[in-house]
Amino acid sequence: MELRLVLVEPEGRVNFGYILRLCRNFGVGDICVVRPKFDLRDPEVLSFAAGGASLVDSVRVSESLEECLRGVDYSVCTTAVAGASDDYLRQAVSPWAIPLLVPRGSKVALVFGRESVGLTRAELASCDLISTLVTPSDYNVLNVSHAVAVYLYELSRALTTEAVVGERCSSDYVRVLMKYVESLGTALKLSQDEVSAVKHSVAKAMLTKPECRALYKLLKGALALIRRSPQQE
Incomplete structure (x- = not known):
């Protein structure tokens, strides 16, 4: 670090x-x-x-x-x-x-x-x-x-070994996830504090690459569904 x-x-x-x-x-x-x-x-x-x-x-x-x-x-x-x-x-x-x-x-x-x-x-x-x-x-x-x-x-005193087995998600990938969280928060009319809380939760999750990919698909799909819903038209 x-x-x-x-x-x-x-x-x-x-x-x-x-x-x-x-x-x-x-x-x-x-x-x-x-x-x-x-x-x-x-x-x-x-x-x-x-x-x-x-x-x-x-x-x-x-x-x-x-x-x-x-x-x-x-x-x-x-x-x-x-x-x-x-x-x-x-x-x-x-x-x-x-x-x-x-x-x-x-x-x-x-x-x-x-x-x-x-x-x-x-x-x-x-x-x-x-x-x-x-x-x-x-x-x-x-x-x-x-x-x-x-x-x-x-x-x-940081540990010399990773706390999670498997390759960790890159910071660039996490930034992409954060952008989707922000977009979803806007679409769902969440408060800025609520959006920040979700972003902090993602940062604390110690995500591996496969977990990042799964979360990316979930967030992207949810945002697409919301944008296609009649209420968003």
């Missing part, structure tokens, strides 16, 4: 410095930052980055999350608010499950939100997977640099 770390509108110089240090610790050189609220080369940042200070020169600054997600196979948005039974969008997986769900060799964007309010619902909906940290207490809101540390550690 190849990681890209994405930070959306980071607000704290100290946190960003610590995150650069963590990226150096875990060998993450692909870092994209959306509209930072401070100068990335601020002396305070470089001081807390310690041995990771050299990474600041390779950090990409973007105007949108969409730009930071270009070129990856899968994206994982993190949130402290997850699991509510009535919220389609916030059905999440633990960090240790990510390497099991994503095919080996994939390029994965790991997205962290603002220190103050996290990620918006629109930003969460733009990701393939939603992930959260489960803690023994009822308070799982971590400092962002601490959360990054936990995720990078868990992902560094």
